[in-house]
Amino acid sequence: MKNNNIILVGFMGVGKGTLARELTKALDMMVIDTDDLIESMENRKVKEIFATEGEDYFRGLENRVGTWVSKNVTNTIVSTGGGFPMFVKDLEKMGTVVLLDSSFNGIYQRILNSPNAEKKLKKRPLFKDTEKAKELYEKRLKTYRKRADLIISVENRDLKDVVKDFKKEFK
Secondary structure (H helix, E strand, O other), X not given: OOOOOEEEEOOOOOOHHHHHHHHHHHHOOEEEEHHHHHHHHHOOOHHHHHHHHOHHHHHHHHHHHHHHHHHXXXXXXXXXXXXXXXXXXXXXXXXXXXXXXXXXXXXXXXXXXXXXXXXXXXXXXXXXXXXXXXXXXXXXXXXXXHHOOEEEEOOOOOHHHHHHHHHHHHO
């Protein structure tokens, strides 16, 4: 049985964190971010965890967070990392999985057009090689769609319009 969490999934830069912060007001729910939880558990940044321990170690931490959320968290919007749906076994137990859907170009333009584009790109070093980033996006897209309970398009849409879609679905 699913709990009443909303689990936001999608490729890095699609706007999961931004939307989560907006939804907390609109849906009167708490918000947590899986990468923030991992950084708190480890007392270091995700980038450092990857550099020192490697991806397998990080994916194990994501699974621990997924299990913890599914057992201990309710009435919460959960913003996940881009790889979370690829590796976390308990995703469906965590709540209603919502894919924030956009093309790769839509995501990339969203980042480039943001007021703090340089900071956002620095946070996502994978975008330094856009061809590799696009390959990863295409590799993950099928799994994102397969694991989603609901798909909401965010491409070229105003944040307020996307929030309206969530209100229709979750209120």
